[in-house]
Amino acid sequence: MEVNYCSSCGGEMETRDVDGTPRRACTQCSFVHWGNYSIGVGALVVREDKVLLVRRAQEPGKGYWTNPGGYIEQLEPIEETIVREVAEESGIEAKVKGIVALRDQPRSVHNVYVAFEMDYVGGEPVPDDNEVDAAGFYTLEEMAAMNVAPFTTWLVDVALRGKSAGLAADRDPVVPLNGYGLFRA
Numbered sequence: 578m579e580v581n582y583c584s585s586c587g588g589e590m591e592t593r594d595v596d597g598t599p600r601r602a603c604t605q606c607s608f609v610h611w612g613n614y615s616i617g618v619g620a621l622v623v624r625e626d627k628v629l630l631v632r633r634a635q636e637p638g639k640g641y642w643t644n645p646g647g648y649i650e651q652l653e654p655i656e657e658t659i660v661r662e663v664a665e666e667s668g669i670e671a672k673v674k675g676i677v678a679l680r681d682q683p684r685s686v687h688n689v690y691v692a693f694e695m696d697y698v699g700g701e702p703v704p705d706d707n708e709v710d711a712a713g714f715y716t717l718e719e720m721a722a723m724n725v726a727p728f729t730t731w732l733v734d735v736a737l738r739g740k741s742a743g744l745a746a747d748r749d750p751v752v753p754l755n756g757y758g759l760f761r762a
């Protein structure tokens with residue numbers, strides 16, 4: 578699909594060589610259309626060997642149990658997004674420990690999904706009755722009889738059988754790096 582108008586200034590776009598690759602770029606400002614991307618975030622909240630799951634009430638994936646999550650916002654740190662999504666979808670308060678999995682899905686809208694391991698802080702699972710219609714903490718045995726989405730099954734395995742702590746949030750970097758969310762081995 579060709580991009581005809583600049584999403585930054587509304588100016589006309591042209592195809593031109595940008596560092597050796599033909600790309601759609603604005604004739605009026607410095608905007609370059611690099612591609613179509615989206616970033617999802619997901620939460621793995623474990624309490625007593627049970628994982629927090631919600632049942633999707635909307636497409637895509639209506640009727641499937643998944644871990645809570647959503648898409649990132651333009652100016653919101655992803656750590657805040659996932660805390661907010663967990664609270665909104667399930668009523669659970671949780672805080673980020675680190676990043677334990679990543680899924681890459683190159684397609685017409687190239688999606689990257691970042692999975693956070695989170696510590697349970699408080700609250701009991703209550704669905705928002707909009708995006709999800711059920712929420713709870715479940716054991717692997719209970720999940721075996723539930724309609725759990727395949728990717729969620731993979732993430733639950735990471736949560737319960739992960740072999741490393743993943744990338745930990747770095748709250749005190751060795752050099753000041755303002756405005757970044759930092760996660761490191």
Ligand SMILES: [Zn+2]
Binds near residue numbers: 584585586588604
């Ligand atoms: Zn422009």
